[in-house]
Amino acid sequence: MINSQIESCNFAREGDLVQLQGAGHKSHLLRLVAGGVLQTHRGVIKHDDIIGQKWGSRLESHQGNPFYLLQPGIADLIKNIKRTTQIMYPKEIGQILITMGIGPGMRVLECGSGSGGLTTAFAYMVGDSGHVYSYERKQEVQALAVKNLERVGLLDRVTFKVGDAADGFSEENVDALFLDLPNPYDYLVQARASLKPGGYLGMLVPTVNQVQLCLRSLTHNNFAFVEVIEVLVRYYKTDWEHLRPVDRMIAHTGFLLFGRAVERLGLEKTEDLEPTDVEETGDTL
Numbered sequence: 001m002i003n004s005q006i007e008s009c010n011f012a013r014e015g016d017l018v019q020l021q022g023a024g025h026k027s028h029l030l031r032l033v034a035g036g037v038l039q040t041h042r043g044v045i046k047h048d049d050i051i052g053q054k055w056g057s058r059l060e061s062h063q064g065n066p067f068y069l070l071q072p073g074i075a076d077l078i079k080n081i082k083r084t085t086q087i088m089y090p091k092e093i094g095q096i097l098i099t100m101g102i103g104p105g106m107r108v109l110e111c112g113s114g115s116g117g118l119t120t121a122f123a124y125m126v127g128d129s130g131h132v133y134s135y136e137r138k139q140e141v142q143a144l145a146v147k148n149l150e151r152v153g154l155l156d157r158v159t160f161k162v163g164d165a166a167d168g169f170s171e172e173n174v175d176a177l178f179l180d181l182p183n184p185y186d187y188l189v190q191a192r193a194s195l196k197p198g199g200y201l202g203m204l205v206p207t208v209n210q211v212q213l214c215l216r217s218l219t220h221n222n223f224a225f226v227e228v229i230e231v232l233v234r235y236y237k238t239d240w241e242h243l244r245p246v247d248r249m250i251a252h253t254g255f256l257l258f259g260r261a262v263e264r265l266g267l268e269k270t271e272d273l274e275p276t277d278v279e280e281t282g283d284t285l
Contacts (some may be wrong), residue, residue: 011054012069017152018050019072019080022065029072029080031151042067074124078117081148085141087117088180089253091231092204097125099227099258100176100200105129107173109194111165111187112136112180116145122178123154132158133171169194176200185210185217192221195261203257211255223259230255 012018012032020028022042030038036047043061050059050069057069072080075090096118102108104127113119113136122132136142139162149155163169165179165187173196179187184203191201201223203214211228218226234249 011052012050014047014051017072019070019076020045020050020059020067021070022067027076027080028067029076029152031153074121077120077124077152081115081117081120081151082144083115083117084144085114087115088204089231089233089250091233091250092254092256093118093121095229095231095256096178096202097121099229099256100178100202102126102176103130106175107131107133107171109133109169109171109174109177110135110180111169111178111191113142113145113160114180116148118178118180119145119149119158120152120154123149123157126157128157130157133161133169133174134158135161135163135165135169137162137164165190172196174199176202178202178204180204183210183213185213188217188221188223192223192261197261197263199261201259201261204254205257206254208255211257214257218257218259222262222264224262226257226259228255228257 014032014034017029017031020030020038022040028038028040032047032051034048034051038045038047040061042065043063045059045061045067053059053069055069055071059067059069061067078087078090078093081087102122102125106126107130108122108126110118110122110132113134119132119134126132134145136145142160142162146155146160149158165181168190171194174194175196176199177191177195179191181187184205195201205211205214215226230252232249232251235246237244237246
């Protein structure tokens with residue numbers, strides 16, 4: 001597990017997964033081991049000099065370069081994973097976790113392990129009482145995801161499987177299912193067979209043409225309350241005297257689609273089965 005970062009502890013201990021944040025937002029993720037050494041282009045830091053330090057402490061390498069000792073959050077874990085494939089951006093992952101209601105105790109299935117970025121987020125959120133099932137066609141691709149989950153202490157929450165979505169999934173009645181595939185619209189029959197009634201389905205595709213194919217397949221397979229979302233993120237320079245946007249922004253990286261598995265679609269209009277804004281419904285709690 002990610003151990004002491006979840007416990008109420010004000011200092012770093014041996015075995016903890018820690019983040020050293022250097023100048024220019026360059027960070028290093030490491031697990032503390034007595035006698036261990038971190039070597040960076042800004043100097044060497046001994047693990048023994050980190051163990052026992054308070055979170056937020058300012059440390060220096062042997063060259064005098066500063067690093068700050070932090071507890072890594074979920075975004076830090078994902079940004080620091082080793083990758084051979086393009087991982088999903090935190091901006092999409094955050095939307096997925098919220099929209100699909102991922103939380104402790106849930107059983108989540110994903111198809112398309114990749115390097116394990118989304119897998120890491122799912123495993124982090126379901127807690128010790130939940131579980132994640134991750135499918136990938138190529139074992140050599142999935143091997144890196146396994147190593148990444150092991151590195152951050154979340155491997156015990158994930159069952160990795162090698163398999164093709166066309167063959168279906170062995171799990172039944174999962175709470176949520178996400179397809180990160182080039183053609184997810186071809187596998188909604190298989191996805192529906194593993195989802196519990198009313199369960200969440202999510203997909204990511206890069207083009208509008210694929211969105212249209214997904215929408216058609218969602219309707220044909222009795223998914224309702226469908227959403228199509230594009231997440232754009234714009235950062236600002238944090239100089240209070242010269243506040244302005246940074247020169248670049250993270251714009252289009254893909255379209256997210258979400259739906260809920262319902263018993264049978266009737267003759268309702270499509271717009272009648274779209275999620276309703278809170279402003280329209282008012283406070284119904």
